[in-house]
Amino acid sequence: MDPAQELYRKNLDLVYANKTLELIRELDEIAIGAQAVEDVVQKFIDTICTRLGFVEGLVVTADERGEYLSLIGLTPTAINKRAMEALGVKVQDVRFVVRQDENDLVDVFLAKSPKVTKGMGRLWSPLVELGEVGENQVYVFPIIAGSRRLGCYAVTTAAGVETMTEFERVVLARLAPVFGLAIDKVRVGQELREAQDREMARVKELDRLKDEFVSLVSHDLRTPMTAIKGYVYLLLKQREGLPSEAVRQLQVVYDSSERMIRLIGDLLDVSRIEAGRMQLSIEAMDIAGSAAEVREELQPQVLERKLSLEVARTGEVRVRADKARVHQVLVNLVSNAIKFTPEGGKITVGFEKKGGEVITHVADTGVGIAKPDLGKLFTKFGRLDSSLVGISRAAGTGLGLYVCKKVVELSGGEIWAESELGKGSTFSFSLPAC
């Protein structure tokens, strides 16, 4: 070959290489974005035909057991159209029986190697016998993933073109595994999504059953608790006429029953939260008013432990939240403060307006919380190792703060704590102002 021819040849090679890379890149992008196999295949065959100048194309894929080759994509061109009209069915209903039909697609599928034939119409036999099969060359290629047969695809050259160019032959062969990978990837993706959906549905159903169970059990546990709390309360009303030891013992029974009742409530709350069934009635409310109510309620405990509890006198502080739940959170935080603050200590509840939110601070001069424990505070059953957990009339279960966190977050706020061992702690939560 003379140098000029050599150069020309090398240039041509480069052009072809470029074209191939471009095409493969384009197909890769299609494969990445695709959600459904039909999508990928249709786009593939359209792209291949457009870029390489083929006139018609079609693609068949095999079922899992390799018994059928189903039509999955085809260019809407002359012979294809005629065949589909003649069959009168939808694309997804067209299929060849592998062990039975005499067909080039089947041959290529089984042999895993390409074939050349003439006349696209021939590929439709024996499903439909088109009298006019066409004159163009047809190239049939297998689609493979690894060593697995996935199907095959066929393309026809333009009229008058008798043979495939070297470039075309190389590219089409090169595309077979790309095709295979793309189909595989999309199939796996689809199967994964379906498995995920099934799993999610199962988990949801389990959560619902659990929630129902917990609701029933809570009700049944509360029934005797009502009687216990009620009658002990009545006995305590007669304390004047009872020995002081008996009164003390009755008080313990009363406090324990209240704790039990609170625990049942917390369990119910946690179950509802996890099943996504906690419903909040959000309304405009005065959180300072709620805090004042809580102060009244917890006054007996405060006095007994010789503490002082102050709520900032700010007038109305309006937030958007569920009134009952805000009350619950405040009782929880203040009760904890009471529990962990030794005699003579001080608890304050204050409010801060900041950027469209109201932050409520519950500060105490109590024993404080160690840094490593701060992270565990708002988790389920996050008990701290500091054992100042004496018999106390304050609330306090492993679930209380967890429920507070969920309630605050569901209301659009955040909850956090700051503390210094030996000095005290401040628990704060934010809620949308209004």
Place this chain on the structure above:
Amino acid sequence: MATQRLYEEVLKNAGHEVTTASDGQEGLRLAQEGGYDVILLDIIMPKLDGIEVLTALKNSSPKRENGPIVVMTNLSGDPIIKQALELGARECFVKTELTPDQVVEKIQKLVG
């Protein structure tokens, strides 16, 4: 039935006249005869539940007029409570949240 006896005692001691029913069906019968200043209705009951009783009362007129119906339950399902209120209950209480004195207080306010 311990809870019912508890409330019966406490309300009687507060000076009220109390009639009790042992199941939902009897409760409905008494309510339909009517003449009560307040009706305390549980939800979980034998024979007829509280919601069924409320529904039946909504669709009928008692022989003698009744005062408000107060649902007292240990269920705390907001849907149930909402349903009870929609069916005509004046208020709903969770029994474990109230002391006997608070129950008497609430009743007194409604009868008041």
